[in-house]
Amino acid sequence: VKQSEPTVYVVDDDADVLRSLTRLLRASGYRVEPFSSATEFLRQAACFGLGCAIVDLHMTEMSGLSLQDCLLQAGITLPLIFLTGSGDFQSSVQAVKRGAMDYLAKPVEAMNLLPAIDAAIQKHATLMAG
Amino acid sequence: VYPGRHLSAVMFLGPSATGLWACLIALPLTAQTPFPSSSGQAKHEVLILLADQPGRPFTDRILSGFRSVTMRERNPSVSVFAEYAGGYADESAEVAAERANWFEAKYKKHHLGVVVAVGAPSIELARSFRTGLFKDAFVVWAAGEFEPRPAPIERASGLILPVNSFGTFKLAQQLMPGATYVAVYGGGSKFDQPPRERFLEFLRAEAPDLRVLDFSGMPPDELKNKVAQLPPGGSIQYLATLADRNDRPTDTFEIMSALSQSRVPVFSYEDMSMGSGNLGGELLSWTDVGRTLGNMTLRADRGKGVNGSVETAPRTASIDWRQLNKFGIPEGRVPPGVQILYRPPSLWAEHRVAVTLSALALLIQTLLIGSLLAERARRRVVQAEARESEAVASAMLTSVPGYVVMLDRDGKVLRANDHIVAPESEFEKVLAGAVPDSNYFDVWNLGSDDSKRVITEVRRLTTGEINELTLVKFRPSPTGGAWLEIRGEHLDGGRGGAVVTHVDITDRKRAEMKAAADLDALSHLDRVAALGELSASLAHELNQPLAGMLSNAEAAEKLLALTPPDISEAREAVIDIAGESRRAFAIITKLRQMLKKEQASFEPVSLNEAVRDVTGFLAADAARRHVKIDLDLARDLPLVLADMVQLQQVVLNLMTNAMDAMETQSEETRNLRLVTCCDRRSKLVELQVRDQGPGIASDQLGRLFEPFHTTKRNGLGMGLSICRSIIDSVKGKIRAANSPEGGAVLSVTIPALAETAEPVSAERAAL
Numbered sequence: 001v002k003q004s005e006p007t008v009y010v011v012d013d014d015a016d017v018l019r020s021l022t023r024l025l026r027a028s029g030y031r032v033e034p035f036s037s038a039t040e041f042l043r044q045a046a047c048f049g050l051g052c053a054i055v056d057l058h059m060t061e062m063s064g065l066s067l068q069d070c071l072l073q074a075g076i077t078l079p080l081i082f083l084t085g086s087g088d089f090q091s092s093v094q095a096v097k098r099g100a101m102d103y104l105a106k107p108v109e110a111m112n113l114l115p116a117i118d119a120a121i122q123k124h125a126t127l128m129a130g
Numbered sequence: 131v132y133p134g135r136h137l138s139a140v141m142f143l144g145p146s147a148t149g150l151w152a153c154l155i156a157l158p159l160t161a162q163t164p165f166p167s168s169s170g171q172a173k174h175e176v177l178i179l180l181a182d183q184p185g186r187p188f189t190d191r192i193l194s195g196f197r198s199v200t201m202r203e204r205n206p207s208v209s210v211f212a213e214y215a216g217g218y219a220d221e222s223a224e225v226a227a228e229r230a231n232w233f234e235a236k237y238k239k240h241h242l243g244v245v246v247a248v249g250a251p252s253i254e255l256a257r258s259f260r261t262g263l264f265k266d267a268f269v270v271w272a273a274g275e276f277e278p279r280p281a282p283i284e285r286a287s288g289l290i291l292p293v294n295s296f297g298t299f300k301l302a303q304q305l306m307p308g309a310t311y312v313a314v315y316g317g318g319s320k321f322d323q324p325p326r327e328r329f330l331e332f333l334r335a336e337a338p339d340l341r342v343l344d345f346s347g348m349p350p351d352e353l354k355n356k357v358a359q360l361p362p363g364g365s366i367q368y369l370a371t372l373a374d375r376n377d378r379p380t381d382t383f384e385i386m387s388a389l390s391q392s393r394v395p396v397f398s399y400e401d402m403s404m405g406s407g408n409l410g411g412e413l414l415s416w417t418d419v420g421r422t423l424g425n426m427t428l429r430a431d432r433g434k435g436v437n438g439s440v441e442t443a444p445r446t447a448s449i450d451w452r453q454l455n456k457f458g459i460p461e462g463r464v465p466p467g468v469q470i471l472y473r474p475p476s477l478w479a480e481h482r483v484a485v486t487l488s489a490l491a492l493l494i495q496t497l498l499i500g501s502l503l504a505e506r507a508r509r510r511v512v513q514a515e516a517r518e519s520e521a522v523a524s525a526m527l528t529s530v531p532g533y534v535v536m537l538d539r540d541g542k543v544l545r546a547n548d549h550i551v552a553p554e555s556e557f558e559k560v561l562a563g564a565v566p567d568s569n570y571f572d573v574w575n576l577g578s579d580d581s582k583r584v585i586t587e588v589r590r591l592t593t594g595e596i597n598e599l600t601l602v603k604f605r606p607s608p609t610g611g612a613w614l615e616i617r618g619e620h621l622d623g624g625r626g627g628a629v630v631t632h633v634d635i636t637d638r639k640r641a642e643m644k645a646a647a648d649l650d651a652l653s654h655l656d657r658v659a660a661l662g663e664l665s666a667s668l669a670h671e672l673n674q675p676l677a678g679m680l681s682n683a684e685a686a687e688k689l690l691a692l693t694p695p696d697i698s699e700a701r702e703a704v705i706d707i708a709g710e711s712r713r714a715f716a717i718i719t720k721l722r723q724m725l726k727k728e729q730a731s732f733e734p735v736s737l738n739e740a741v742r743d744v745t746g747f748l749a750a751d752a753a754r755r756h757v758k759i760d761l762d763l764a765r766d767l768p769l770v771l772a773d774m775v776q777l778q779q780v781v782l783n784l785m786t787n788a789m790d791a792m793e794t795q796s797e798e799t800r801n802l803r804l805v806t807c808c809d810r811r812s813k814l815v816e817l818q819v820r821d822q823g824p825g826i827a828s829d830q831l832g833r834l835f836e837p838f839h840t841t842k843r844n845g846l847g848m849g850l851s852i853c854r855s856i857i858d859s860v861k862g863k864i865r866a867a868n869s870p871e872g873g874a875v876l877s878v879t880i881p882a883l884a885e886t887a888e889p890v891s892a893e894r895a896a897l
Binding site: 014019085 | 676682688710713
């Protein structure tokens with residue numbers, strides 16, 4: 001794993017969604033690491049390098065917001081982009097207030113997602129440099 | 131000289147015979163001599179000497195008894211000569227000597243084997259000839275009890291004739307215990323004296339307190355007057371008499387005629403007075419005496435005569451039943467062993483055969499009449515019963531709220547209940563029995579499948595192929611038609627046939643259909659509402675595959691745009707898109723099913739499948755609400771007959787209610803558990819929905835399934851009510867309870883379909 005190459009961490013408990021996102025991002029030229037649950041993601045989060053995470057806000061086992069809490073508590077600054085359902089507006093606002101990079105409604109268009117990823121990676125790079 | 135010739139020497143034979151001894155007139159009984167003396171050699175000859183004249187009853191009886199024995203022999207070996215010995219009347223010595231000569235002359239050539247001498251004069255006569263005329267004969271003598279015992283005779287045996295005045299008096303006392311006096315009538319001659327005095331002596335000793343009136347010796351006329359004045363309360367004792375005090379011979383019948391003028395009973399031992407007014411006494415039967423003497427004679431004739439033996443003639447206490455009755459003496463007083471004479475023979479004794487036949491005829495007639503009467507009564511009862519049962523049948527027919535017809539085997543209408551006031555259609559007229567010779571099958575000949583079915587089934591019923599029938603069919607008519615419930619019962623009679631009832635159930639049917647439609651509509655509304663509440667979750671659920679499809683499509687586009695294009699990965703993406711679109715389609719299909727407004731259709735369905743479907747449907751919502759769903763589904767669960775969508779609706783309702791109930795619980799304890807099982811014994815399939823909420827308040831438990839009852843702020847309150855209606859429609863039960871471990875348990879039981887089970891094996895899954 002090259003330290004310099006940014007990685008996109010995708011967290012979604014819906015296998016279909018996880019696989020399709022992973023495929024899209026890889027086809028778009030990103031290095032992608034998929035996680036099917038928040039806990040799995042958190043277990044490895046400490047050693048993540050430059051990148052960002054795309055997290056489904058609405059997961060059964062541990063929700064996106066909980067995941068955000070955990071990262072904040074652990075002092076991990078990896079930027080988060082939340083994917084939300086149509087009815088999760090409140091949660092999305094809360095997430096952004098807590099420092100989330102962005103939130104995007106499902107189904108998400110590549111033309112919206114990819115710039116958001118780039119922006120997030122940029123921000124992470126800035127944070128790491130700073 | 132024969133002393134018997136003299137009157138004083140004559141002895142009594144018996145008290146009643148005293149009069150007879152008195153006759154000294156010798157009267158040869160030639161007429162009664164069966165064989166002439168010349169032919170007597172071959173036979174043993176017997177001479178019987180009597181003390182009275184032949185022709186007198188006393189004499190006749192003795193002779194008749196004597197002859198009945200001696201002549202009874204199959205081959206009579208003896209010839210009987212009977213002679214009067216004389217002795218009573220004052221005979222001169224000359225007459226006595228003449229008689230002795232006469233006997234000598236008559237019997238000197240005879241060989242008399244046995245000489246019977248009855249009475250003291252006869253005995254004396256016999257004794258006088260003992261050494262002469264009778265020297266070879268055996269002598270049989272008979273003497274009265276109170277007569278001086280005759281001097282012994284060689285080769286002789288005797289018979290003592292008892293005088294029964296004592297026994298007769300005792301009998302009188304037994305019959306009339308309250309008698310205050312006794313009037314005695316004895317003879318007046320000196321021969322009558324000994325028995326009379328012996329009797330009076332006896333009375334003094336036996337009954338000293340009894341007043342004794344002695345009428346002895348009175349001539350009949352005087353006696354008649356005397357006894358007529360006797361007061362009641364006593365009796366008359368009539369001793370046998372020889373003559374009155376004027377030495378006039380007494381006649382038993384004459385005396386009895388005089389005595390019967392009294393108002394008190396007469397008792398006497400005189401044999402011949404019996405039947406002429408004598409109430410009773412110890413009688414000496416002269417006929418029996420004759421028989422006894424006959425027997426003694428025969429014994430002597432055979433050389434078996436016992437020399438010197440003396441017998442006593444038997445006596446018989448007898449009562450004249452008519453006299454007993456006349457004086458009102460109860461028959462119960464008659465001592466045992468006393469013979470009762472002149473009792474009128476019963477009809478039975480007199481006309482046994484006639485009585486038997488008459489009785490039999492009467493009996494048969496009675497039985498015949500009785501049985502005819504019984505038969506008539508029975509027939510009346512049967513007729514009454516028939517009338518009654520006819521009335522009951524009519525009443526029952528009329529009371530049936532429909533048309534009842536009785537059909538024969540060929541469908542001919544035999545009978546109908548005619549309470550349809552104004553039958554309108556031809557059909558009604560036939561059913562009301564208003565059309566003569568109508569046929570049931572004709573009126574159903576409508577051509578429709580339903581009418582054909584009715585004809586087929588009713589025909590099977592009338593022919594006995596089936597015994598009962600229930601059909602519900604719509605019968606169209608110009609005025610709109612009617613739903614008819616047709617019930618039939620086969621008749622087992624000879625002609626076959628059936629009774630068919632038709633009840634118009636149009637109203638009921640409409641109500642049922644309306645209720646079903648209402649339930650359909652309501653349950654639909656409920657489903658729409660439920661899905662509305664679920665819209666957020668459903669949107670999310672639907673979003674997922676859509677999101678995947680979009681990403682995959684864009685990925686594919688990018689992969690194909692690469693140089694070189696990554697065809698392989700692009701193909702994977704396309705395959706995924708197909709899968710995701712199927713996933714979306716499945717969700718849409720389920721949604722459409724739930725939202726569909728359709729009539730319920732009952733089919734064998736699996737409760738497990740309904741649970742799995744709804745659980746899948748609710749998974750997103752459950753996840754959103756942090757409810758963990760636990761399934762514990764039984765293996766081989768039998769199917770139930772229900773509408774799948776409605777069944778799912780019930781499960782959906784119960785699950786959303788359960789999740790609602792756990793809203794306020796901490797996320798860790800929001801467990802929803804669904805259990806299915808089957809009770810093989812009661813053949814019920816059960817679903818339990820267990821939550822870990824606060825449970826149901828006890829005052830709510832009973833009202834949970836009522837319409838518009840709700841504990842939720844924004845609920846319509848129809849959910850559980852509709853659930854109950856749905857479960858009712860499949861003959862199931864729904865109930866609510868609180869679990870001991872906390873939380874509510876809603877359970878649904880539905881009758882299992884026999885021998886059916888879900889083919890898929892059960893699973894236990896956590897979602």
